Amino acid sequence: MSDTVRDLVVGFFAAALISGLASERVQRATERQLRRDLRTHDLRVRIDQAGPLGMLFGRASVVRVGGSGASLDSAPLVVRPGAGLSARVRSIRLDLRESAAGDLEVDRMQAHFSDAWVDVGALMRDRIVVRAAGEGVASIMVGEDLIARLASRRFRASRNVVARVTPDRLVVSADVELLGARSRVEVTGRLALLDGARLAVDRPSVRLNGLLLDEAASAGLVAPMNPVIDLGRDLRTSMKLRATAVHLERGQVRLEARVSLPVESCAPQGVEDGSS
Amino acid sequence: MLTLTGVTVYYGAIRALDGVDLTVEAGEIVAMIGANGAGKSTTISCISGLVRARSGSVWFDGEDVEGLATHERVERGICQSPEGRRVFANLSVNENLDLGAYIHHRQRSRVEADRERVFGLFPRLKERSRQPAGTLSGGEQQMLAIGRALMGRPRLLMLDEPSLGLAPVLVRQIFEIVRDINRQGVTILLVEQNAYQALHVASRAYVLETGRVVMAGPANELLHDRQVREAYLGE
Numbered sequence: 193m194s195d196t197v198r199d200l201v202v203g204f205f206a207a208a209l210i211s212g213l214a215s216e217r218v219q220r221a222t223e224r225q226l227r228r229d230l231r232t233h234d235l236r237v238r239i240d241q242a243g244p245l246g247m248l249f250g251r252a253s254v255v256r257v258g259g260s261g262a263s264l265d266s267a268p269l270v271v272r273p274g275a276g277l278s279a280r281v282r283s284i285r286l287d288l289r290e291s292a293a294g295d296l297e298v299d300r301m302q303a304h305f306s307d308a309w310v311d312v313g314a315l316m317r318d319r320i321v322v323r324a325a326g327e328g329v330a331s332i333m334v335g336e337d338l339i340a341r342l343a344s345r346r347f348r349a350s351r352n353v354v355a356r357v358t359p360d361r362l363v364v365s366a367d368v369e370l371l372g373a374r375s376r377v378e379v380t381g382r383l384a385l386l387d388g389a390r391l392a393v394d395r396p397s398v399r400l401n402g403l404l405l406d407e408a409a410s411a412g413l414v415a416p417m418n419p420v421i422d423l424g425r426d427l428r429t430s431m432k433l434r435a436t437a438v439h440l441e442r443g444q445v446r447l448e449a450r451v452s453l454p455v456e457s458c459a460p461q462g463v464e465d466g467s468s
Numbered sequence: 469m470l471t472l473t474g475v476t477v478y479y480g481a482i483r484a485l486d487g488v489d490l491t492v493e494a495g496e497i498v499a500m501i502g503a504n505g506a507g508k509s510t511t512i513s514c515i516s517g518l519v520r521a522r523s524g525s526v527w528f529d530g531e532d533v534e535g536l537a538t539h540e541r542v543e544r545g546i547c548q549s550p551e552g553r554r555v556f557a558n559l560s561v562n563e564n565l566d567l568g569a570y571i572h573h574r575q576r577s578r579v580e581a582d583r584e585r586v587f588g589l590f591p592r593l594k595e596r597s598r599q600p601a602g603t604l605s606g607g608e609q610q611m612l613a614i615g616r617a618l619m620g621r622p623r624l625l626m627l628d629e630p631s632l633g634l635a636p637v638l639v640r641q642i643f644e645i646v647r648d649i650n651r652q653g654v655t656i657l658l659v660e661q662n663a664y665q666a667l668h669v670a671s672r673a674y675v676l677e678t679g680r681v682v683m684a685g686p687a688n689e690l691l692h693d694r695q696v697r698e699a700y701l702g703e
Contacts, residue, residue, distance in 0.1 A: 371620045372516035372548025373538035400570045401539040409573035412563025
């Protein structure tokens, strides 16, 4: 091996090492920022560079944000349109467990944005500034406890609300006091998606103390329960969600949704917008 | 129709009822009067099954109902209009009435006849039949609570403080309606702090103090009793 080739090889590995260290630095800096924004300690950021020297040129291929206990009131990432050199990121992936949306807890929220663009200069200065991101896909897992809590909010006269989700039905049961009796109401049905935003019990059957009620008698018990989940009202998050499908699974409801990151119209004063 | 014998109820270590004996005959209006905490509401909660007697028995129509669940007692014809009304605020008047009729809901024409009967007693409810119960006035909610209990076709209707928080003119109206309901053949057990109105409408009455029956007899006799007048009628 000639000296030139050896120097090139050493130089390449040295550059790759520096690039790797830069990637680590960006990850740590972004983690610190997101832990503050999302109010959680359990948050990890992983950045896969685009090629071994990617970070030297401000290039990343995949950005992964994962953790738990986050507050989804703020979006994990915000789109800040601006001038300057941007580089395409193949994928931004979010995976947040047991996170709060408003005062409710979502079991898991996964989102995947392909074709995002990040600011090159900012990335070289240890920050991720998203310049553009298309609509992503999200999968949101809502557990039985959350459904029960929502149902008891809708129907305030109820007590001991329990929700059970199986692959073919949702069952919500609760105690109500009626005519001086502690009565058990059980509403069973499938979930239907309305307007991409609301999930409602569809064609429910209602039992009161084991007695199957007809539609007229049960209407009053079903109406306040619906929608079981209202994405706009219940899952308060600055990300825009539009549900496309709902699946009942054992112990949880899985929502598929189109999701977009909020767009910040202009950088607030005193905050570096990262443009190079 | 209803017989309580030596009923004792505890809330934790506190004795709320102490050997209460009480009877209600079919067709009567029986009043229970007493100060706050005397045990009036506990007595009807015990009859409904919402609280369990530690000792004593509750018989209804020749059946010991102590072992029955609360809803089974409703099925036997014991219905309660609770203190504080507890109507379902986000349901309409009609929906509240439908739930009162849930046991008989398959007999739709009878349910509709019952609804008309309730509207006959409380015309205001008919005017507001589609309105959420939470938007009704206190008096209207009281009417709805009684109406909902009537939809269950009670044989024994227990009214817990029906005049509580109502304006005097409404109180008189409610007691007139209680009398009308009784004339339609419904036996009534009335728990009331307004002793004057209760003793006027009832045929017999019990006076409770600290969980015990301290006086019992025809209502008009109690109405003229010196002790009752001093203690409960402010004289």
